Amino acid sequence: MTPPEILRTLVFGFPVIKECLDTAWPIFIQSLGGLMLSFFITIGSLIGGAILGMILALMRFTPVEEQAKRFRFRPVVLIGSSVEWFIRGLPIMIIVLLFNYLPFALFKLRVPGAILAVGAFSLYGGAYFSGVFLGGLRCVSSDLRNASRVLGLSSLQTLIHIRIPIAVRTMLPALLGITVTLFKDSSVLVVVAVPELMYTARQMAFSSPSDYAPVLGTTLLLYWIIATMISGLARLLEQHWDGAVSR
């Protein structure tokens, strides 16, 4: 294959066979491939992970005023923490495989691989998001809130002008870091035949062994460049906001 063909296939995936699509599920997701599917899974799992992470963080959150009090048994906090511990204790490879094989083994349910992949990565991202959100919820001290109320801001204004900007500045670099992790780890989907970038590259390389080096090298470079760009953005934001948070 010529270099432009290799690159085009890596970015957009193999042509889709219409007969293989499962019409019970959205066609759009099943017709994506290559790097585009990697992006879709990253973005989808960012959204799903943010929702799950917020739920877990709110379950685990205890207001600062209450932390000084003596220990009290809180079942909701316990449930949130153990769910997070459970997900963090599993490798992403195992989460992806379990998501792919358990629905059929338990409920005889057939779901397209791309949708299961988004689910698996949402779960994985949610566990890491919850820690970041918890930090964001805690980082605005009650003194700062009281001060803004004393200066005459309403509680809504305090939320919009004080709490959200500070929380976002604290959380955004960490969120971009998790985005990089999700994008990089989406390459483990190669084991469950979801046609994202790594799977496309492996099929291409194995179908024409003379292309091993160019195909796998281009894939590695694509992953590396995109991951470096996102983490560079995180570093820029961190430098831009350096010192502006705690004041």
Add this chain to the structure above:
Amino acid sequence: MNFNNYVFAAPYFGWLLRGAANTVMISAMTATLALLVGIPVGILRQMAPAFVRVVLAGFITLFRNMPLVPFLLFSVFVAPDFFLQCTGKAIPIGFEYWLFIVCVALNASGYIADIVRSGLRSIPEGQVQAGRVLGLSPRQVIFRILVPQAVRISTPALGTRLIHTMKNTSVAMVLPIVVDSLDVAGQGARIAGECFAWAEPLVFAAGTYLVFSLMLEALLWYICRNPLLTGREYDAA
């Protein structure tokens, strides 16, 4: 779900146990190698002359942003050709196993170097100057002032990263590794290849990883409350 047939049956349970033992072995080797590479890189990245620092910054960026699976597939399938061209001999059988350990360790060493470096950076410059004023030699400043505090600060993060590395060894399944040296997830895939039962061995493998990470977390917790490591930084935790 039929655990009696696919997990606790005659050959399969032995495979899984051997896989669990292999996971321990691979993780230990990977962690050792990653620490051996990562800690010097992190220290030199902070303290060496400028051109060394630039090279090491490149090293860290290269391996931190490298996803593991493409990196492994690239090295395992391109290395034999490269080896043949360089030495004129075919690569020895079983090299994938060692290449796998080296790649995972390099990947982790990028993170470890950054953790060590941030531990060193968190110590105020004033302490170094104060040490010099009080008459300590540069060597004494490093070993009496910088290293104890940096170790104290970076131990929890290092432990977390090593637990993560242990979990990362589950990607061995994408490589053509000799079946006897596969880890627990790989042995699960081997059982699935024999009898089309994915769910049961996977649940067993997931349980293994949970037990391992629980044990390592307990160990890390125990290490971190050692009097040598508990400074004022950990009074709150």
